[in-house]
Amino acid sequence: MARSHREAGLNPAQPPAGTRLCALDEVAEPGAKGFRFRTDEAMFAGFVVRRAGTLVGYVDSCPHAGWPLAMMDRYLTRDGNSLLCAGHGALFRPEDGFCTVGPCAGDSLTPWPVVVEDGWIVTA
Numbered sequence: 001m002a003r004s005h006r007e008a009g010l011n012p013a014q015p016p017a018g019t020r021l022c023a024l025d026e027v028a029e030p031g032a033k034g035f036r037f038r039t040d041e042a043m044f045a046g047f048v049v050r051r052a053g054t055l056v057g058y059v060d061s062c063p064h065a066g067w068p069l070a071m072m073d074r075y076l077t078r079d080g081n082s083l084l085c086a087g088h089g090a091l092f093r094p095e096d097g098f099c100t101v102g103p104c105a106g107d108s109l110t111p112w113p114v115v116v117e118d119g120w121i122v123t124a
């Protein structure tokens, strides 16, 4: 029997694998979209990035200070080439979450696996 997130020591608010987040068409190309989930006192924040024909997801927590990277789905820089943390300006590579510039350079965002199934973005 599968253990719950709480039993596994994970954030209990993180949605289980197979949770539909939104239709793929709701995320621009290039673009990004954030999601928030709440269970009792726990909150989980994640976002997905669609760019260059790929879709990836990350936990919305900057490795510098743990803040969410963005409000209003403004995760990508204007040129679409980097993810920007509004906290202190860290830049991350969209494809793997590696921080290239900023106070957490060399650290990485935590992956939040997602897949596309029947036109929906789904947690994996």
Ligand code: FES
Pocket (backbone or CB within 6 Å): 062, 063, 064, 065, 066, 067, 085, 086, 087, 088, 089, 090, 102, 103, 104
């Ligand atoms: S919280 Fe992201 S750069 Fe400081």
